[in-house]
Amino acid sequence: MENKLSVKELGKVGVLFGGRSAEREVSIMSGSGVLAALISKGVDAHAFDPGQQSLAELAEQKFDRVFIALHGRYGEDGTxxxxxxxxxxxxTGSGTLASSxxxxxxxxxxxxxxxxxSTPKFAMLADDSDWAAIAADLELPLIVKPAHEGSTMGLTKxxxxxxxxxxYKLAARFDSAVIAEQFIEGMELTCAVLGRDENAQAFPLIRIVAPDANYDYQNKYFTDDTKYFCPAGIPDEQEQxxxxxxxxxYRALGCRGWGRADVMVRxxxxxxxxxxxxxSPGMTSHSLVPMAAKVAGLDYAELCLEIIRSAELDLHASSDWKP
Incomplete structure (x- = not known):
């Protein structure tokens, strides 16, 4: 990583987790792990829950930097x-626009x-959508999901x-914007990224094999039935x-810090x-970024340190602004 700040130079660190999204439970698991890892490395780290504490309280804490371990709305969406x-x-993580x-x-x-x-074909859905036309265009089976949720919340095959x-009605319970997407049958992979711009690096791919090919919320976080293979066991040329x-x-969206892309291979x-x-990927015991980082030679605590070292602002010159 470019910015090798010492633990002392990191100053007072806030670990933001919990929040108000549908993924609060997972965020608490992620943030608890990150907080413990940073403390184990000697970081002056403190928990902060934006779901129960106000922005005024956040300002009062006078954090030198924060680790965002929030998932979904109000934490991962740019707000x-x-x-x-x-x-x-x-x-930590991407800036306002890229997050949004x-x-x-x-x-x-x-x-x-x-x-x-390359990304699967899609269509936006509404109450008065022509269901037959959508099914004909995208072909069955297809995936319906909220446009602004994660962790397979509200998703239907x-x-x-x-x-x-x-x-559509299930997805609309989570979001006013609902998307239908072409279903790609094949191998499921995920790829974690650390860094920014031309210095961004991809971690080894992880191949995911879920029960009945159903990598849903339960199989992501709360069972041991899903199998993960890292290295993925695919040809080197295909992995590259x-x-x-x-x-x-990642670069097309303007992402920075870290992230994780999900990929299907037809x-x-x-x-x-x-x-x-x-x-703002998961950092739980079942999460994929720590798994890939470990194969790349970076343990969980070191990964947390690298991510918090990358914390920055979009508006670097904001303090120099004058009306």
Whole structure:
């Protein structure tokens, strides 16, 4: 990493976790792990829950930097990042715009497509959508999910056109924007990234094998039935191609600090498709970024240190601004 601050130079660190999103439970698990890891390294780290404490209280803490271990809305979507910019507190992960873009699955896809990157076909859904036309265009099975949620919240695999209205209603409980996406059958991979711009580096790919190919919320966080393979066990040339695609997708969105992209490789022709970018990935005992980092030679605590060292602001020159 470029910025090798000592533990002392990190100053007072806030670990932000909990929050108000549907992923609060997972965020608490992630943040608790990060907090313990940083303390074990001698960092002056303190817990802060934006779901129960106000921005005024955050300002009063006088943190020198913060580790964002929040997932989903109000933590991963650019809103908190904007508040931290106003407060002048450097934070981990992507900036305000990149966080907002990556949280919006439709905008992410539009940017990737404009950049020549492969991602499944999609359509936005509404109450009056022509379900038959959507099924004909995207083909069955297809995936319906909220456009601004993570951890497979509100997601349905639709195998019959008659299931579309109910799938839409479920996703709409989580978000006013709902997306239908072409289903890619094949190998599921994920790729973690650390760094920014041309210095961003991809960790070894992880291949995910979930029960009945159903990598849902329960199988992500609360069971040991899902199998993970890192190294992924694919040809080196294929791994390099997918890693390069992920790095291009990360840069296209303007991401920085760290992130994780999910990828499907179509069984019929081995073509990789980008699914989504996570700008505040999980850091639980089941999480994928620590798993890949370990294979790359970075243990959990060292990974947390590298991430907090990368904390920064978008508006580097804000203190020099004059009306």
């Amino acid at each position: 908190l990042q904007g508040a931290l910019e106003q407060l002048g507190i450097p934070y 873009l990556a949280m919006d699955k439709a905008m992410t896809k539009r940017i990737w497509l404009a950049s020549g990157l 639709v195998t019959d056109v008659a299931q579309l209205p109910a799938a 191609e997918i890693s390069a695609m992920v790095l291009a997708s 069984a019929t022709d081995n073509k990789p498709f980008l699914l989504e970018m996570n700008t």
